[in-house]
Amino acid sequence: MSATFTLFRNVAHCLAVSRHLGRNSTTRLDTPFPPAPAHTVHHSTQPSGSRERSRSPLLAGGGVGQYETVPCQPSSSSGGAAQQYQPPIHIEVSVDFTRPDGQRTRPLLVENRRLYVDEHYISVWSPVLRAWCVECPDRELILANVQYEHVLEMLECIHPTYKAVDDQSVHILLPLAYDYQMEGLLHRCECFLISHNLPFLEKVWIADRYKLNRLLVLCLREMRPNSKVDLNGSRYYALSDRVKVLLLERLHGAAAPEEILEPPLDLEPYQRQSDVNFAAVRAKTGRLYYVNPYYMAAWSNVFEEKLLGTSSGVEEMFCPCTHEELKAFLMAIHPPQLRINETNIGPILMSACKMESPALLRKCANLLLSPHTQLSVFVRLSLLDRCFLHEMLPQCLQMVVRPENLIQMTQQTTYDCLSTRAKAAMMDRLGVLLDNPGLQSHHCTRCKATNTCGSVTWMCPQCKTYSTDTSLMRNTTNNVSTTTTTGGGTGTVTQYGTSTGIGGGTVTQHQGYGTTSVSGTIGGMMNR
DSSP: OOHHHHHHHHHHHHHHHHHHHOOSSOOOOOOOOOOOOOBOTTSOOSOOGGGOOSOOTTTGGGOOTTSOOOOOOOOOOTTSOOOOOOOOOSBOOOOOTTSOOSSOOEEEEETTEEEEEOHHHHHHHOHHHHHHHHHSTTSOEEOOSSOHHHHHHHHHHHSTTOOOOOTTHHHHHHHHHHHTTOHHHHHHHHHHHHTSOOOHHHHHHHHHHTTOHHHHHHHHHHOOTTOOOOOSSHHHHTSOHHHHHHHHHHHTTOOOOOOOOOOOOOOGGGSSOOSSOOEEEEOTTOOEEEEOHHHHHHHOHHHHHHHHTOSSOOOEEEOSSOHHHHHHHHHHHSTTOOOOOTTTHHHHHHHHHHTTOHHHHHHHHHHHTOTTOOSOHHHHHHHHHHTTOGGGHHHHHTTOOOHHHHHHHHTSTTGGGSOHHHHHHHHHHHHHHHHSTTOOOEEOTTTOOEEOOOEEEEEOTTTOOEEOOGGGGGSOEEEEEEEEEOSSOEEEEEEEEEEOSTTOSEEEEESSSSEEEEESSHHHHHOO
């Protein structure tokens, strides 16, 4: 009997047993949804809240804490080259600042070249630019002593293009954010510098120059008495007298300053009407916030359609989100823009789906498909399916490397909440894994080649001898170790206890899902 057929029979048996024993809830097969179109900033994308299905317990209360969060590594399909993680390309967000459109009508003149922006949008980020727009209505704003490429970099960072701060752009963004009093952008740059490695005096100088007090305190706390500090460099002479005194006192044993915690984000500025936030937005639960409708239209196709559909001024708008989802949406798009992580991605992703925000959907999808995210594959799959991101389901399921792990996903309590598209994607992945079970491709660090397992070698734990005789599993053995020889590495499966024939023994595996016990697999695979 071939190994593939035997494993497939065991998998089918597990499915039949789980269905026979049953769960309390009955299986619900949703009608498959049509593929979502490619997303752009100014086109309708995802279905709104009016097309919701039964809410999954996964997203109840906006949390995902009831599921195990474990790191999952991406895998390659059997027999193919190892696939590296690629950001999702189905959601495209681009803004052409060189041409005016219905929203971006105010020109910025930089080095005799024009960039078109929405004055309402930049007013939310910068009080300086807002004052210039009020003083000079219907006129182009001339930005002197700045470079065209630097201003373009700043616009791409604060607009829905969501360009991240990196090693090079942080030195471009800091002067602009400081001069234009963009506290939200300064906060993003400070968070990047805190987690980024730079020379000590370089960090101290940046913190002193741009008044980044939280970064300065963290640098002083890292100092130890009698630390070696280069006092002859240009950065030291550029420090202010105040910071020089702090360094001197710290070097001579002064107590470290108390750490300045990151200020919490709240919605207090949006709870009262102002010149910037003058329109009311009401959640389904009745909670009211004041926002800038033009800023919201740049992030949400729902608000853009409402804004274009009214000829008079917008005073109050209704959104299809609950209070928690609207709150998460406002904090995620307004400066300094809430950092999305595993604990808050649930309500943010749901609000991005209901508000039809391609930029926010793309950022959430990047987090869900990243191999470093501390979420199980089933949670990622459920979130993508709940928000109709079906094109990304195959990429998410690439993280499943064993058929047994896929079977465990079908036994989750919220498996019945998945759509037919998601369940079909799971079956497609199972078919790929069954083509070559247990023989995943490996990358050789020496010759840089990618190969699948060529043979299975058995090792005796007593005498340390090796054998390729597959009949060893037919005999009664104790503590037999198996070593799978690959093109570039070695995988070990250890069997404890006594096994005879097909299905004997218990296998303990470590494959990115934690420790998983599977009964009756090795005996069936090796009994030919």
